Amino acid sequence: xSAKTTARPSARDRILAAADELFYEEGIHSVGIDRVIERAGxxxxxxxxxxxxxxxxxxxxxxxxxxxxxxxxARKIARLATPRARLLAIFDVLGDVVADPEFRGCAFQRxxxxxxxxxxxxQVCDGSRAWTRSLMVDLGRDAGVVDPQALxxxxxxxxxxxxxxxxxxxxxxxxxxxxxxxxxxxxAAIAQGRSGVDPS
Amino acid sequence: xSAKTTARPSARDRILAAADELFYEEGIHSVGIDRVIERAGxxxxxxxxxxxxxxxxxxxxxxxxxxxxxxxxARKIARLATPRARLLAIFDVLGDVVADPEFRGCAFQRxxxxxxxxxxxxQVCDGSRAWTRSLMVDLGRDAGVVDPQALxxxxxxxxxxxxxxxxxxxxxxxxxxxxxxxxxxxxAAIAQGRSGVDPS
DNA sequence: GTGACAGTAGACAGATCTGTCTGGTACTGT
DNA sequence: ACAGTACCAGACAGATCTGTCTACTGTCAC
Numbered sequence: 001x002s003a004k005t006t007a008r009p010s011a012r013d014r015i016l017a018a019a020d021e022l023f024y025e026e027g028i029h030s031v032g033i034d035r036v037i038e039r040a041g042x043x044x045x046x047x048x049x050x051x052x053x054x055x056x057x058x059x060x061x062x063x064x065x066x067x068x069x070x071x072x073x074a075r076k077i078a079r080l081a082t083p084r085a086r087l088l089a090i091f092d093v094l095g096d097v098v099a100d101p102e103f104r105g106c107a108f109q110r111x112x113x114x115x116x117x118x119x120x121x122x123q124v125c126d127g128s129r130a131w132t133r134s135l136m137v138d139l140g141r142d143a144g145v146v147d148p149q150a151l152x153x154x155x156x157x158x159x160x161x162x163x164x165x166x167x168x169x170x171x172x173x174x175x176x177x178x179x180x181x182x183x184x185x186x187x188a189a190i191a192q193g194r195s196g197v198d199p200s
Numbered sequence: 201x202s203a204k205t206t207a208r209p210s211a212r213d214r215i216l217a218a219a220d221e222l223f224y225e226e227g228i229h230s231v232g233i234d235r236v237i238e239r240a241g242x243x244x245x246x247x248x249x250x251x252x253x254x255x256x257x258x259x260x261x262x263x264x265x266x267x268x269x270x271x272x273x274a275r276k277i278a279r280l281a282t283p284r285a286r287l288l289a290i291f292d293v294l295g296d297v298v299a300d301p302e303f304r305g306c307a308f309q310r311x312x313x314x315x316x317x318x319x320x321x322x323q324v325c326d327g328s329r330a331w332t333r334s335l336m337v338d339l340g341r342d343a344g345v346v347d348p349q350a351l352x353x354x355x356x357x358x359x360x361x362x363x364x365x366x367x368x369x370x371x372x373x374x375x376x377x378x379x380x381x382x383x384x385x386x387x388a389a390i391a392q393g394r395s396g397v398d399p400s
Numbered sequence: 401g402t403g404a405c406a407g408t409a410g411a412c413a414g415a416t417c418t419g420t421c422t423g424g425t426a427c428t429g430t
Numbered sequence: 431a432c433a434g435t436a437c438c439a440g441a442c443a444g445a446t447c448t449g450t451c452t453a454c455t456g457t458c459a460c
Contacts, residue, residue, distance in 0.1 A: 010406090011406075011407065011408095026316070027229075027313060027314050027315075029227075029229035029230070029314060030229070030314070030316070032446070032447055032448080033447075033448065033449085034446090034447080034448095041408095042407080042408080043407065043408045043409060043410085044408095044409085044410080044448095044449085044450090045407080045408080045409090045450085045451085046406080046407060046408075048448095048449065048450080049406090049407090053448085053449080054447095054448070054449090105313070106364075108368075109309075109313070109364060109368060110313035112367075112368065113227060113305070113309070113310035113313035113314065114227050114229060114230070114313065114314055115227075116226070116230070125368060126368075129368055129369060150377075153365075153373075153374065153377050154377060154381055156361070156365060157357075157358055157361035157362060157365060157374060157377060157378055157381065158357055158358070158361055159361070160360065160361040160364040160365050160368075161356070161357035161358055161359070161360040161361030161362075161364070162357060162361075163364075164306075164309060164360040164361070164363075164364050165353075165356060165357060165360050167312075168308075168309065168312065168325060168326075168329055168360075169329060173353075174353065174357060177350075177353050177354060177357060178357055181354055181357065181381070181385065185381065210436090211436075211437065211438095232416070232417055232418080233417075233418065233419085234416090234417080234418095241438095242437080242438080243437065243438040243439060243440085244418095244419085244420090244438095244439085244440080245420085245421085245437080245438080245439090246436080246437060246438075248418095248419065248420080249436090249437090253418085253419080254417095254418065254419090
């Protein structure tokens with residue numbers, strides 16, 4: 001009897017799941033603690049014993065979103081061989097993300113829109129952006145492009161734009177548009193890298 | 201004595217100015233009515249007599265931002281002759297906007313992150329996006345591109361991405377990067393239009 | 401059985417927020 | 431002179447929010 005087959009998730013997990021749904025759907029300020037504990041089916045003391053404060057709950061919610069996104073990208077990338085295909089796969093994941101009917105935009109960007117400038121929420125957001133950017137830089141370097149930083153900036157531009165556009169226009173086609181433009185930029189950067197490396 | 205030389209702005213104008221500063225800097229939910237009237241130097245009754253509710257004040261704040269942005273772009277564009285130059289001028293204005301030390305991201309995108317899905321705030325945001333998009337479509341058509349809608353979608357992608365990136369990374373160089381990529385896309389679309397129009 | 405542990409239920413304090421209302425002041429046109 | 435308008439100062443009601451606290455329940459190891 002190590003675990004019941006339909007064991008109820010722990011209070012912590014239920015709180016986090018409820019917080020994820022509510023914060024992402026309606027925003028952080030708009031959702032009170034009472035709504036979270038009601039949806040989680042949990043006592044208020046459980047929430048405060050586990051997380052200490054609403055701020056910490058929000059931080060944990062964002063960290064779990066960050067981990068999930070990074071795992072999703074890493075999983076997709078692992079199956080692909082070339083850096084070029086891997087860079088494009090980032091935009092394929094983006095396409096899946098924005099096509100989800102539950103999609104409501106970038107959770108980090110929305111959270112920072114509500115949070116004070118210097119807080120811990122901003123740090124989580126910065127960490128998430130740094131991860132994506134450095135992945136793009138690494139893959140660009142692997143692909144032999146001359147200036148991987150510049151390519152990464154361009155790709156991040158498209159990535160961010162697609163997230164924002166998909167939400168505000170309720171139009172997931174921004175992701176495929178971003179992928180198309182990204183493909184052109186990647187191929188141009190790779191071609192430039194090759195011509196520079198090969199002596200004329 | 202039509203007006204004193206240093207006439208104090210009306211209560212309405214002072215409220216709107218204070219709301220603009222506070223809502224844009226700190227977010228809508230984070231700023232209470234009391235903070236607004238304190239900064240405006242105004243009685244609470246004046247605010248409610250003039251605007252009726254906080255929601256209406258927020259709506260007016262966003263509409264005034266929308267009008268200011270559109271006027272700024274229209275002014276810049278009026279001096280330029282070709283549709284190509286005008287399209288690029290949109291990104292020049294973007295560069296000015298994100299370089300402002302007071303820049304905190306797109307006011308509409310931040311407001312929609314806090315507001316409920318169906319509300320009036322979303323409508324203002326939709327209106328602002330529709331204006332920008334249709335400007336891009338019109339200029340693209342004037343430039344003779346084959347699919348102005350597709351070009352506009354790509355340019356909007358860059359525009360949104362630059363706004364988001366400049367805020368989250370605190371890096372205004374996204375605007376010039378966006379302009380560079382945009383220039384390539386515009387020229388490619390124009391070239392395609394010409395080759396399609398000219399019989400081979 | 402018993403103690404440790406994880407959790408439930410809900411009252412409560414204290415702060416904050418929107419919106420209303422009363423009462424008073426200063427200017428303006430007639 | 432006087433009515434009307436625009437505005438200021440702030441008390442107040444009622445709702446809502448975070449966070450604390452008390453008291454109770456079920457489960458498991460030993």
